[in-house]
Amino acid sequence: xxxxxxxxxxxxxxxxxxxxxxxxxxxxxxxxxxxxxxxxxxxxxxxxxxxxxxxxxxxxxxxxxxxxxxxxxxxxxxxxxxxxxxxxxxxxxxxxxxxxxxxxxxxxxxxxxxxxxxxxxxxxxxxxxxxxxxxxxxxxxxxxxxxxxxxxxxxxxxxxxxxxxxxxxxxxxxxxxxxxxxxxxxxxxxxxxxxxx
Amino acid sequence: xxxxxxxxxxxxxxxxxxxxxxxxxxxxxxxxxxxxxxxxxxxxxxxxxxxxxxxxxxxxxxxxxxxxxxxxxxxxxxxxxxxxxxxxxxxxxxxxxxxxxxxxxxxxxxxxxxxxxxxxxxxxxxxxxxxxxxxxxxxxxxxxxxxxxxxxxxxxxxxxxxxxxxxxxxxxxxxxxxxxxxxxxxxxxxxxxxxxxxxxxxxxxxxxxxxxxxxxxxxxxxxxxx
Numbered sequence: 001x002x003x004x005x006x007x008x009x010x011x012x013x014x015x016x017x018x019x020x021x022x023x024x025x026x027x028x029x030x031x032x033x034x035x036x037x038x039x040x041x042x043x044x045x046x047x048x049x050x051x052x053x054x055x056x057x058x059x060x061x062x063x064x065x066x067x068x069x070x071x072x073x074x075x076x077x078x079x080x081x082x083x084x085x086x087x088x089x090x091x092x093x094x095x096x097x098x099x100x101x102x103x104x105x106x107x108x109x110x111x112x113x114x115x116x117x118x119x120x121x122x123x124x125x126x127x128x129x130x131x132x133x134x135x136x137x138x139x140x141x142x143x144x145x146x147x148x149x150x151x152x153x154x155x156x157x158x159x160x161x162x163x164x165x166x167x168x169x170x171x172x173x174x175x176x177x178x179x180x181x182x183x184x185x186x187x188x189x190x191x192x193x194x195x196x197x
Numbered sequence: 198x199x200x201x202x203x204x205x206x207x208x209x210x211x212x213x214x215x216x217x218x219x220x221x222x223x224x225x226x227x228x229x230x231x232x233x234x235x236x237x238x239x240x241x242x243x244x245x246x247x248x249x250x251x252x253x254x255x256x257x258x259x260x261x262x263x264x265x266x267x268x269x270x271x272x273x274x275x276x277x278x279x280x281x282x283x284x285x286x287x288x289x290x291x292x293x294x295x296x297x298x299x300x301x302x303x304x305x306x307x308x309x310x311x312x313x314x315x316x317x318x319x320x321x322x323x324x325x326x327x328x329x330x331x332x333x334x335x336x337x338x339x340x341x342x343x344x345x346x347x348x349x350x351x352x353x354x355x356x357x358x359x360x361x362x363x364x365x366x367x368x369x370x371x372x373x374x375x376x377x378x379x380x381x382x383x384x385x386x387x388x389x390x391x392x393x394x395x396x397x398x399x400x401x402x403x404x405x406x407x408x409x410x411x412x413x414x415x416x417x418x419x420x421x422x423x
Contacts, residue, residue: 006261014261018268022275029279036286044289105296126293130230133372167372 044125045110049083049095051123052112056085056092066194073188074098077181078106082189085112093120094195096182102174104128107137109175111182117152117190122179127171134171143172147179155183201326208330210398215338216391220306224298225339226380233356234294235343239336241284241295245276245302246311247328253316254324260317269312270303277303290358307331338387345383350375 006014049059062082071079080097093114099106107127112120122144129135137143143165150158159180164172189195214220228238252272253260260268281299284292292299302308311331316324348354350370353363373379 006263011261011264014259015264015267018256018271022271025275026278029282033282033286037282040286040289128294128296130375133375 045097048097048110048123048125049085049112052110052121053083053085053093053095054112054121055087056095057087058085059095060084060086062189062194066189066192069188069192069194070096070185073184074181075184077101077177079181079185080108082185082194084195091115091196094186094189096185097125098178098181098185100174100178100181102127102129103134103168103170104130107171107174107178109178111147111179113152113182113186115196117183117186119147119150119152119155119179119182122147122175124175129168129171129174133168136165136168137171137175140165144175147175150179150183152183152186155180200323204323204326205330208327208332209334209337210391210395212331213334213338213391214307214310214331215335216388217395218307218310219388220310221308221335222384224301224305225335225342226377226384228295228298229339229343229380230346230350230375231294232340232343232347232354234291235339236336236356237284237288237291238295238298239332239339241280241299242302242305242307242335243329243332244280245273246308246332247325248276249273249308249312250316250324250328251321253312254319254321257317265317266309266313269309269317273308273312274303307335338391342380342383342387346374346379350379 046059050056053059060083062084066082067079070082078099080099083095083097085092085095093112095110095112097108097110099108101107105128107129108125109127110123110125112122114120124138124144127134127138129137143163146162147159159176162176164176186195208214212218215222215225224238229235249269249272253269256268277300280302284295284299311327315327319327344354348362350372352365352368352370354361371379374383
């Protein structure tokens with residue numbers, strides 16, 4: 001039966017032992033899964049990047065200066081990274097990874113823009129939208145496609161003409177805000193010289 | 198072995214954590230929009246329940262009563278983190294869907310509840326039965342709820358990227374079933390159904406009243422009587 005009225009020493013020792021064993025077990029699990037988790041993250045990101053910037057073979061991460069400029073331009077939309085997509089020597093376009101707010105938390109998405117600031121593609125890395133409603137922003141193929149070709153300069157006006165999904169206005173607006181943020185980021189990076197046409 | 202069977206079956210039917218004890222409902226209603234997600238959520242809960250039950254029962258004689266809850270929580274949190282990391286590494290798509298609900302198994306009432314009410318007072322062997330029964334009882338209900346919600350709501354059932362059954366593509370399901378109100382309504386029906394089944398079982402065994410041989414609802418817990 002469980003013991004009542006233990007001394008302070010017993011309490012301290014038992015807690016210490018349990019915590020030490022738990023820490024050991026966790027360290028072991030962490031060591032085993034660490035590489036695989038990093039690999040999976042990388043894979044998901046690469047997949048989203050190459051879907052958003054078709055034709056690019058390699059992606060180069062832009063430095064922290066560019067990211068902080070991007071974050072300023074994006075306002076309250078989180079910027080996860082800015083990537084330059086290249087094919088051989090040529091720059092194909094830029095991938096901007098942003099997390100606009102959807103209905104169920106941030107929608108982590110990559111917006112690809114070509115060197116002239118036209119949207120090349122949009123892909124979702126991860127999201128937590130309601131299945132059957134918000135998840136249609138991915139499932140309905142025509143939704144993300146309509147962003148293709150939008151010009152960063154006129155994006156604010158252009159996105160108003162697009163169709164939103166009935167019953168999923170928050171998710172649709174989230175995706176739209178992501179594209180708008182990417183357009184603003186592109187313009188800001190162009191001004192700062194981090195991106196060249 | 199007979200006792201093992203009784204404890205195991207009680208977890209599934211007479212003391213089902215979801216339909217009878219009604220604990221751990223928030224995660225259940227939130228996660229049960231997708232069949233495959235719920236299936237893995239069930240597996241995760243079974244693993245955490247069985248492992249934490251085993252460990253807590255094994256150290257129960259060395260656990261000072263005053264700090265048992267912190268000790269339970271450390272044990273439970275460790276197993277949840279193990280599940281969390283493993284899912285992230287091996288089934289990333291499921292992990293992306295379950296999101297915050299995996300780490301939240303730490304504070305799932307079922308796990309801590311069984312640690313406190315059962316594993317702390319029973320042998321390792323019976324605690325395994327309790328963990329398996331409770332976990333399986335949880336999984337059956339959440340998977341059932343999710344299968345109905347996904348099928349009616351979106352017209353198809355998916356598992357690991359494969360479509361199991363699908364209605365014609367023109368089908369537009371009632372969205373309410375995928376949202377929380379739908380979950381509550383459907384869950385009400387499931388509770389009613391499982392209670393009807395439990396009552397039938399009681400009538401057949403000649404005990405139609407809702408009184409079990411042991412203290413009802415406490416499953417052999419001796420905490421109150423001693």
